[in-house]
Amino acid sequence: MKVSGEMKLFQGFLPMFIVLFGLIITSVLVHAQNDQSGFISIDCGIDKGSTYTDNVTNINYVSDAEFTDSGEIHNILPIYNSFDIDTQITTLRSFPQNTRNCYTLKPTQGKGNRYLIRLRFMYGNYDFKEQLPEFDVYLGPDYWDTIKFNSSSKPVNMEIIHVLSSDYIHVCLVNTGRGTPLISAIELRLLAGNMYEETHFGSLYLFARVNFGSAFGTVRYEADKYDRLWSPISWPNSTYLYTLDKVYSGLFTTIDPPSEVMSDAITPKYPKESFKINWSPDNTSDKFFMYMHFAEIEILKINQKREFNIYLNGNLSYGPFSPLNHTTTTIYSGKPEITAPTYTLTINKTKNSTLPPIINALELYTLKKLPQNQTYDQDATALWSIKSNYKINIKSWQGDPCTTQEFVWEGIGCSYSDSEFPRIVSMNLSSSGLNGGIDPGIANLTMLHTLDLSNNNLTGYVPDFLSGLNFLTTLFLIGNNFVGPIPAELQAKANKGSLSLSFGSENTGDPTSSCNMNACKNKKGNKIIVPLISSVASLFVIMIALIAIWMIKKQKEHGRGLDIRKQQYTYSEVQSxxxxxxxxxxxxxxxxxxxxxxxxxxxxxKMLSGSSLQGDKEFQAEAYLLLGIHHKNLISLVGYCNDENHKGIIYEFMANGNLESHLFADTTSSFLNWEERLQIVCDAAHGLEYLHHGCKPPIVHRDIKGTNILLNESFQAKLADFGLSKAFPTEGGTHISTAVAGTPGYLDPEYYTSTRLTEKSDVYSFGVVLLVVITGQPAITMYDNNNIHIHRLVNLKLAEGDINNIVDPRLQGDFDINSAWKAVELAMACVAHTPSRRPTMTEVVMELNDCLVVERACQETKPKKLTGLLSLNLESAYDPTPI
Incomplete structure (x- = not known):
């Protein structure tokens, strides 16, 4: 047999006696493996503690109450509870509270094993609203997919083949503002170690698994010991074949489709015709894996031969090939297939064949990269133990503790590395109502540097194991009811200054408290409360000196260009x-x-009007922020006015107005060519990168849009309008929770739904700006007489595969195609639904510079065509309306 491309065959050239031996061994073992030891089967929405055995599949199901801490249980309406519907989807759990709700599973086989994970959903109008919800599903910290229902009566399944990198599996439902999340069932199935080994490329997300030639229902457990769902499909212009004899897997497939699936097949109705199987991906970037299952189930005569070639999109993938008699052969993709807008699988008979081709079953998977590591198992186990022992009921304590930075557990600080598992580095459970002693699980949080257990009801001795936390630098225990002395090693660290220790029982004044015992005092009889006042005083002196130096420096710098003796102006001076x-x-x-x-x-x-949506708070925020930041791609502050009822900010003048005024200008004199557009967004990206990575603490702009990117006389771009900007805390700040602010169309939907602001919120807005620059279309535009967000419009056009349909037609194709494709791919990455999948602004700057280099290499730089004084618009909009 000849192999072409990357299609492979589960078959070896073995003597017939070895084949027969394999068949015998397989038939002996098949029943021995039909057990549920590798199953976790959860029926969501049944009463806590309930269990049952499904009378159709004989699968044992349990209640979901032990796997999640939130949600409400419901039944679908009786009208949707037909006789042929699975028991598991007649009940559900919905999550009207919290943005993110999670299930946590811990399979006994642990990490390193390959699992089939299936989620099942059915709306069934359980809430009588007749409004189909839409929400996101995460597997651990990674976005999996968005659930969309076609009707109230049709269930939706999600299934993925995934190798566990952790002992825990977290399935999380995220409310995106388009309806209440719900779930009907969760099913976990352990697969054999040699099945679907292509998961070394990434997880395999099920696109289709079909059983050709079947006139009956779905085949699953017990026929399939791995409980895969094989759906029957009616294929036009085909003849159904079937056999009553068993079809063996033997040595010719590791995928092991059940005999009940392989015992039927289809063949073309007209013998000279070919098979053509067509499908279209859900996303143009999807990469497919194919698993085609063949078995000859007819008894061929001596003069008959069935032989065929297999083509994908016109390219020979495998052949010539003849199926084996009543024995499964699987032909599969050795690596992801080449992406395409549509796919056509063609099976043609060869010249030597007297019979038409045949196919029994087909599996299609898309490659799903789930790159983020879950929390280090030892840390996660410790936190789950602490949560259980203290009965902590904090709504964010669900799923993976460090998850994405947007959903990290409240009070928990994590350190992240691309090559390592996140580690717990701080824990703040102050005033959390904790009772009992200090939980021993804390000893396993070996990377802790900050632990705050203050103001609880903790009792007993302070344990020695805290001394073994080598990285611990801050320990707050004050406001509890401990007895006995502080461990000597902890006290020694505090005396040396390597540990900031706060200890006592100031809540109660309990005479038995260690705070009132001599053993808890140092040699001078003072309680150990660090840091020292002298250190604070020294730091204050240093800060005053640095501020003085900075003010002198800035006065010198401004003195060179402007006659500015002071940065504050009176209202009369502003009038002048x-x-x-x-x-x-x-x-x-x-x-x-x-x-x-x-x-x-x-x-x-810029003068603040009395009717402004922004007020004194935003005015002061912008003025003070601009006093402390200086970058060539950020607008410079000249001065400000804060004269009673008159408030204003004075900036450097930007002669060419804002970016948007050029993109949507009617005159050709304001038109920007491709290179000019790239240079402008490069400049803006440099300014945003400085805010994120050059400022300490980092600053999030919160209102990146075309009207806030200003252009000077040489068309150098500078970011403006910092009235909504926020700085992150200096210690362990991964996000801040704040009221939603920004401009519709540019507002990060994840920030809107979670109120968790991160640097990636700016990256999303910048991605929208980039799409606007590329397409020449506004952020919210018209398509087929409907308003549509620009990233959805571009996604639709990407399916056509023609960059000219995406880039602003006014450019008339005058751009380098490679540069344009690279810019589009970067923009779509910036507006990725999951913030963790978005690039950093440092990465954005690098990619845009590459785009500019490619463009300039393609054609010489053209002279600037734009001059003159244009409208200047320095505005911030506050509108929490979702996109």
């Missing part, structure tokens, strides 16, 4: 600067922007 507000440059949510002159230098003056 603007010639009594005679020239209006633009208007926005903040107020009106006026043209002004200080000396010989033009400036822009």
């Amino acid at each position: 600067i603007t010639d009594n507000f005679s020239v209006v440059l633009g208007k926005g949510g903040f107020g009106t922007v006026y043209h002004g002159i200080i000396g010989d230098t033009q400036v822009a003056v």
Whole structure:
């Protein structure tokens, strides 16, 4: 047999006696392996403690109450509970509370094993609203997919083949504002170690698993010992074949489809015809794996031969091939198939064949990369123990503790590395109502540097194992009811200054508290409370000195270009600067922007109006932030006015207005070519990268959009409008929870639903800007007479595979195709649904620079065509309306 491409065959050239021996061994073992020791079968929505055996499949199901801490149980409406519906999907658990709710499973076989994980959902109008919900599903910290229902009466399944990197499996449902999440069943099946070994490329997300030639229902357990669901399919212009004899797996397949599936097949109705199986991916970037299962189930005569070739999209994948008599052969993809907008699998008979081709079953999977590591198992186990022992009921304590940075457990700080599992480095359970002693599980959090158990009802001795936490630098135990002395090693660390220790029982004044015992005092009789006041005083002196140096430096710098003796201006001075507000440059949510002159230098003056959506808080935030940040791609502060009821900010003047005014200008004089567009977004990316990675603490802009990217006389781009900006805490800050603010169309949907602000929220907004620049279309645009977000529009056009259908048609194809494709791919990565999948701004800068290099290598730089004074719009919009 000849192999072409990357298709492979589960078959060896063995003597017939070895084949027969394999068949005999297989038939002996098959029944011995038909058990449920590798199963976890959960019926969601049945009463706590309930168990039953399904009378159709004989699978044992348990209640989901032991696997999740939240949710409400419901039944689908009786009208949808037909006789042929599975028992498991007649009940469900819904999650009207919390943004994220999780199930946690711990299979006994542990990590390193390959599992089939299946989730089942059915709406069934359980809430009488007749509104089909839509929500996201995560597997551990990774986004899996979005659940969408076609009707109330049709269940939806999600199934993935996944190798566990942790002892825990976390399935999380995330409310995205489009309906209440729900789930009907969770089914986990341990697979054999040699099955679906292509998972070394990534997890395999089921696209289709079909049983050709069957006139009956779905085949599953017990026929399939791994409980895969083989769906019957009606195929046009085909003849059904079947046999009553057993079809063996033997040595010719490791996938092991059951005999009940392989005992029927289809063949073309007209013998000279070929098979053609067509499908389209859900996403243009999906990469497919195929598993085609063949077995000859007709008794061929001596002069008959069945032989065929297999083609994918016109390319020979395997052949010529003849199926074996009543023995399964699996032909499969050795690596992901080449991506394409559509796929056609063609099976043609060869010239030597007297019979048409045959096929028994087909499996299609898409490659699903789930790259994020779950929390280090020892740390996760410790936290689950602590949660259980203290009966902690914090709503965010679900699923993986470190998960994505947006959903890390409240009070828990994690360290992240691309090559290692996240580790717990801090734990704050202050004022959490804890009772009993200090949990021994804390000893297993070996990377802890901060532990705060203050103001609880903890009792007993302070345990020695805390001394064994080698990285511990901060320990707060004050406000509890401990007895006995502090362990000597802890006290020694505190005396040396390597441990900040707060200890006592100031809540109660209990005379038995160690705080009132001599053994708890140092040599001078003072309680151990570190850091020392002298250290704080020293730090204060240093800060004052640094501020003084900075102010002198900035005065010198500004003195070179502007006659600025002070950065604060009175209202009368602002009137003089603007010639009594005679020239209006633009208007926005903040107020009106006026043209002004200080000396010989033009400036822009933004005055806060009385009806502004933004107020004094945003005004002060922007003024103070601009006092401390300086970068060539950030707008420079010249001064400000804070004169009673008159507030304003004075900026450097940007002669060419904002980016959006050029993208949507009607005049050709304002038109930006491809290279100019790339240079502008490169400049803006540099400014945003500085905010994220050059500022300490990092700053999130929160309102990145085209009108906040300003252009000076040489078209250098600078970010403006920092009224909504937020800085992260300096210690262990992965996100901040804050009221949602931003501009519709540019607002990160994950930030909107969770109120957890991260740097990746800016990355999403920048991705929208990049799509606007590429397409020349607004963030919310019209398509087929409906409003559609630009990333959905681009995603639809990507399926056509023509970059010219995506890039602004006004460019008339005057751009390098490779540069454009690279920019589109980067933009789509920036607006990825899952924030952790978005690039950092450092990565964005690198990719955009590459785009610019490719474009400039393709054609020489053209002279700038744009001059003149354009409308200036420095505005922030506050609108929490979702996209």
